[in-house]
Amino acid sequence: MSIQQSLLSRSNQTCELCTSSDSLSVYDVPPAEAHADKCIMVCATCAAQLNGEADIDMNHWRCLNDSMWSTVPAVQVVAWRMLKKLSSEGWAQDLLDMMYLDEEMLKWAEAGLVEHSDEPTLDCNGTILQAGDTVTLVKDLNVKGANFTAKRGTAVRGIGLNSNPEHIEGKINGQRIVIISAFTKKS
Missing domain, CATH: 2.30.30.40 (SH3 Domains)
Known part of the structure; x- marks a missing residue:
């Protein structure tokens, strides 16, 4: 079974972040190799914003209120990263405060964040x-x-x-x- 088939089966043919069923594609959760456990199924809207091809729509990411509780580690990591990116929003910071990642998943989540600038x-x-x-x-x-x-x-x-x-x-x-x-x- 291909990665895409595995993810479509796991996600019930919906985006694992916002549950949309439009234009689904595989998103590799960096830094990781392409493997079903290290990828998630996302819609075109989520993919464009995750890849930096579109501006972040704060209201779209309110879907993380539900998806952050996923049992899939890769979904939890992406949810944590987006909440961290949106933490200036009160609702996102509240969700981030509620979220728990074990030590290994937190390392994975932090590894994909943009590093702080060396400039003070x-x-x-x-x-x-x-x-x-x-x-x-x-x-x-x-x-x-x-x-x-x-x-x-x-x-x-x-x-x-x-x-x-x-x-x-x-x-x-x-x-x-x-x-x-x-x-x-x-x-």
Whole structure:
């Protein structure tokens, strides 16, 4: 039986992430060799976003609420990676907090993540920022999609860093948002 036939049988001919049955294909979960245990069946929408061929549609990935509980390790790994990528969204961070991967699967999941840049994240004064630092906003920022303005002087505690050295993540008004580091000052 071919890998594709095995995956179609395992997935009941649906995407193992979002359950769509349109344009299914095999997705090799890197870094791994092509083997049915290291691949998943995905639809064209999921494949395009996983491969970076299309912009990430946050709402599409709400399907991970169900697929993260799959008994298939490869599905769990892909769900963990996408939730990690979307962790600036409150719902994704909540799901990630609930998810458990054993040590071996966590190593596999982390092996496929984009490494952090060697370039440091700097505030407006050129001070190097570290994960967990507290920063203060140096200008008013309109928060897209949240209908509020983060005011100058607002303290953001326990910031997080990501793969882009120009961005930090932090919580303002109870929402986790991405902030341009040049608009902050280390406190």
